Amino acid sequence: MQTLKVNLGDRSYPIYVGSAILARAGEFLAQAGLRGKVAVVTNPTVAQLYLDPVHKALANSGFDAIPILVPDGEEHKSVASLQMIYDRLIAERFERKSCVLALGGGVVGDLAGFAAATYLRGIPYVQVPTTLLAQVDSSVGGKTGVNHAHGKNLIGAFCQPKLVLIAVTVLQTLPQRELVAGLAEVIKYGVIEDPALFALLEEKIDQLIQLDDELLIQTISTCCAIKAKVVEADEREDDYRAVLNFGHTIGHALEAVTGYTQFLHGEAVGVGMVKAAALSAQQGFCDQGSLDRVVGLIKQAGLPTEIPGNVSLPGLIQAMEVDKKAAGGKIKFVMCAGLGKTRFHWLSPSEILNALSA
Ligand SMILES: NC(=O)c1ccc[n+]([C@@H]2O[C@H](COP(=O)([O-])OP(=O)(O)OC[C@H]3O[C@@H](n4cnc5c(N)ncnc54)[C@H](O)[C@@H]3O)[C@@H](O)[C@H]2O)c1
Ligand SMILES: [Zn+2]
Numbered sequence: 001m002q003t004l005k006v007n008l009g010d011r012s013y014p015i016y017v018g019s020a021i022l023a024r025a026g027e028f029l030a031q032a033g034l035r036g037k038v039a040v041v042t043n044p045t046v047a048q049l050y051l052d053p054v055h056k057a058l059a060n061s062g063f064d065a066i067p068i069l070v071p072d073g074e075e076h077k078s079v080a081s082l083q084m085i086y087d088r089l090i091a092e093r094f095e096r097k098s099c100v101l102a103l104g105g106g107v108v109g110d111l112a113g114f115a116a117a118t119y120l121r122g123i124p125y126v127q128v129p130t131t132l133l134a135q136v137d138s139s140v141g142g143k144t145g146v147n148h149a150h151g152k153n154l155i156g157a158f159c160q161p162k163l164v165l166i167a168v169t170v171l172q173t174l175p176q177r178e179l180v181a182g183l184a185e186v187i188k189y190g191v192i193e194d195p196a197l198f199a200l201l202e203e204k205i206d207q208l209i210q211l212d213d214e215l216l217i218q219t220i221s222t223c224c225a226i227k228a229k230v231v232e233a234d235e236r237e238d239d240y241r242a243v244l245n246f247g248h249t250i251g252h253a254l255e256a257v258t259g260y261t262q263f264l265h266g267e268a269v270g271v272g273m274v275k276a277a278a279l280s281a282q283q284g285f286c287d288q289g290s291l292d293r294v295v296g297l298i299k300q301a302g303l304p305t306e307i308p309g310n311v312s313l314p315g316l317i318q319a320m321e322v323d324k325k326a327a328g329g330k331i332k333f334v335m336c337a338g339l340g341k342t343r344f345h346w347l348s349p350s351e352i353l354n355a356l357s358a
Contacts, residue, residue, distance in 0.1 A: 001021060002016070002221040003017075004221060004225055004228060006228040008160060013161055013162055015166065016163070016164070017135075018168070019167065019217065021167045022057060022128070023056075025054050025058060025165060026057045026060050026061025029061065029063065029099070029163070030062075036064060037065075037095075038063045038064065038099055039068050039085075039092070039094065040054060040065050040067045041111070042069060042108055043069060043076075043107075046105075046130055049170070051103065055067070068084075068085055074260065077111050078147060082115055082146055085111070085119075086115065089115070096123055097123075099123055099125055100124075101128060102125060102126070103130065104130050104134070105131035105133065105178075106129075106138035106139075109134050111146055125159075125162065126164070127139035127163075132171060132183065132186070132220075133265070135224075136227070137227065143158060144158075144159050158236055168216040169213070171216065179209065180266070180267075181265060181266025183209075184273070184301070185266060187303075189223045191277070191336055191339060192226075192334070193229075194226060194340055195340040197222050201219075201301075202296075205297070205300055230244060242344065243334055243342050245334055246276060246336065247269045247270075247274075248269060249320055249332075250320070251269040251273075252272075254311065256319045257312075257315050257316055262308070263304070267304050270304050271304050271305060274294065274298055274306075275307070277294040277295065278295075278355070279333065279355045283335065285338075285345070286338060290338050291336075320349070330346040330348050331346065
């Protein structure tokens with residue numbers, strides 16, 4: 001097992017990454033100073049697989065675990081689900097010392113985290129992420145929230161968890177397509193911060209897809225350490241934390257113009273990273289060798305690399321402009337400046353359109 005720490009003063013917390021550590025959930029919660037009632041927020045898909053072991057682990061350490069199930073799917077990361085969670089917390093008489101445990105992917109994590117951040121002006125919560133994306137990205141860093149009819153993640157709060165418990169064994173039941181989508185974020189960390197991680201992935205990505213436990217623990221720990229470092233430097237995304245958006249400007253736009261039905265988030269980010277790296281090369285930030293390696297690894301992972309023919313490029317650019325990161329007519333892009341290095345660069349919509357059409 002690996003133990004990491006996110007250093008944020010009195011909001012610091014540990015991240016545990018191991019194989020069979022779900023059974024020790026109660027022990028870790030107790031160590032973090034939690035006690036009493038725990039609302040285990042999850043969905044039916046994950047509950048069927050992992051609610052029992054987590055429930056038992058909590059009960060064994062003297063916790064009173066109360067499951068709260070939300071239907072599966074991004075559309076349920078909503079104000080309606082939030083309302084339902086508040087109703088249950090109130091009915092079960094949750095107090096300031098009680099806590100919430102998010103057992104699931106990023107949808108459950110963001111929703112349960114925001115419920116905890118706001119119920120009684122904030123009660124502690126714990127992340128137990130069960131998708132690769134949630135294990136390397138959404139469970140660390142304290143961004144919580146729900147979607148609104150006018151856009152994703154429009155309502156939310158920065159609120160750090162009390163601990164993150166990552167059991168890599170749960171990935172064995174994750175559909176392959178979700179696993180590969182999560183790899184996009186893993187590759188992203190290599191591109192933006194860590195050439196050694198990138199090289200390891202080039203050598204061993206197949207072994208990772210085969211779910212080699214030790215390799216998963218090593219890789220996920222490396223990703224969480226990078227995310228922790230970025231969050232420690234810029235918790236509320238005033239500036240530097242935006243490096244985590246590498247590949248996301250085009251990726252988010254691609255998800256939006258295809259109605260969130262054609263691409264999983266990581267798949268859209270795969271395409272977005274290829275295009276962002278190509279743009280970086282065109283603008284003179286990135287050498288051809290690094291570009292070729294980025295494209296090669298994304299392909300090797302089994303992620304898509306091209307914008308589908310049915311997507312209109314002007315429509316895609318328009319979607320980027322409405323993205324909340326656009327300001328003053330120019331769009332803030334994270335450029336790859338060679339493997340492990342980034343630069344922010346502002347581009348006008350026509351410059352992006354020209355580059356994507358080239
Ligand atoms: N807070 C952040 O910093 C942050 C960062 C990135 C993404 N996000 C958010 O994360 C969400 C996406 O998260 P996601 O990709 O984990 O999707 P998800 O939570 O929808 O999970 C994907 C699917 O896998 C299922 N599942 C989860 N764990 C499983 C397991 N171990 N075995 C079998 N099935 C399992 C889920 O039920 C779901 O059907 C989005 O809402 C996005 O906005 C948040
Ligand atoms: Zn992402």
